[in-house]
Amino acid sequence: MVKSKSTTSIATQTAAGYRVLGGRSDAGIVLLCDHASNALPAEFGTLGLANSELQRHIAYDIGAAAITEHLSRMLGAPAVLSRYSRLLIDINRGDDDPTLIMRLSDGAVIPGNAQLTTVERRQRINTYWKPYHDAVARVVANCRASGRAPVIFSVHSMTNVWKGVPRPWHVSILWSDDDRLAAALLDGFRADDALVVGDNQPYHGSLEGDTLWQHARPHNLRSVTIEYRQDLVGTVDGQRHWACVTAAILEPILSSFDLRARTPGDQRAVAAATDQEQIMSTSPAPTRTELEAAVYRRLVAHLRERPDVQNIDLMNLAGFCRNCLGNWMQEESARQGVPMSKDAAREAVYGMPYEQWRSKHQTAATAEQQAAFDTNKPHDH
Ligand SMILES: [Zn+2]
Known part of the structure; x- marks a missing residue:
């Protein structure tokens, strides 16, 4: 990396x-x-x-x-x-x-x-x-x-x-x-x-x-x-x-x-740091990666606030769900040389063990949902 x-x-x-x-x-x-x-x-x-x-x-x-x-x-x-x-x-x-x-x-x-x-x-x-x-x-x-x-x-x-x-x-x-x-x-x-x-x-x-x-x-x-x-x-x-x-x-x-303004004390600490011209500015611009990470966190926070939105509905509508985010995190962590287990990656998305989330929030799929799921046959679920 x-x-x-x-x-x-x-x-x-x-x-x-x-x-x-x-x-x-x-x-x-x-x-x-x-x-x-x-x-x-x-x-x-x-x-x-x-x-x-x-x-x-x-x-x-x-x-x-x-x-x-x-x-x-x-x-x-x-x-x-x-x-x-x-x-x-x-x-x-x-x-x-x-x-x-x-x-x-x-x-x-x-x-x-x-x-x-x-x-x-x-x-x-x-x-x-x-x-x-x-x-x-x-x-x-x-x-x-x-x-x-x-x-x-x-x-x-x-x-x-x-x-x-x-x-x-x-x-x-x-x-x-x-x-x-x-x-x-x-x-x-x-x-x-x-x-x-x-x-x-x-x-x-x-x-x-x-x-x-x-x-x-x-x-x-x-x-x-x-x-x-x-x-x-x-x-x-x-x-x-x-x-x-x-x-x-x-x-x-x-x-x-x-995103909030830094205190004068922080600004003095920044100014005191030697040989770091790029942080002399009191409001360093966020990197693209930081912005993207912040957007991801909002997405995850939003999904946690809406447990009523079922994974199967996400799958039927958009071909992805919370478990896909977990899979993507697991794949990315392996690619970057710090592999996570599937359970750990899922827990990072759900904020709790997957099984716990399921028992708390997952409702039984209706015949309609299941039929739509079977027709679309999305990937590895
Ligand atoms: Zn203590």
Whole structure:
């Protein structure tokens, strides 16, 4: 595949406290996963905890890393993930926050954190916390310099029960005082009546010093934290499903943001980028490919809003249907050297597994529809 000259990309990288998943700096989004891993560096052992404690949410956000990886691939977006447990140090806290290194978490005493000296605390900050935040700052700066301000999307998961009370929300959007991205996402998720969507529930998204506070607020970047309920995202299928649902909601939002005026802060970042004359203009013209991609997304969004339009009617009238779009995506992905499975390609079109869409929206074909279908005998269906 020939890369356009103006496309800049962020490279995949693994370091002591973090991993970066590569992506386009002009993807319009940076993904973060602060609580990606329950691993601990060898010298810390298990921090004195039973292994079973490290499998619980106190150690990490179950499912969040896999969802972040899927979203990074689906959106072509860079992502930064932590490599170690929040029990070692909580990346999503300011370095002066008293809960940065927990002595007690959800009833469990953490022996390895109980007697921490000031020097040990400083060491953990310098070795594991600071490199992560430096990496996020670099990725965000590179993205801003592309001329397209990114939103910051911070992926977390929450327990399904808290202090004995079940949580009703499938997914929750947490935000602080800027609702630009949150409002659009809430609309997107709530379009599905079957979902219970939290709005700053079970807690408010404003936490001084947290990751978004550090990296979104200073640049006036739109941002949210998303919490998926752990019982939904504990399996490979659940992770893939929720990533697909989320990508389908995010894509049109990102396209609509892209057309809006950039903030003075973004313009300064663009101007500061060296050796990139083509992006000195504050409103870089979209490429033909970007326009075509935006039109495709609108087509898909439209088809999702009109599940009453049956595939068989599309086939009879026009000789193509939603499954053809899935086939085309699968064929194109193979041609471009990143093959997708048929199921994954279909899910990208339907926004959910095909079987789920069928059981939700597909009606039995009438004799008339079936007769027309048989007469026309369209291709491989
Ligand atoms: Zn979390």
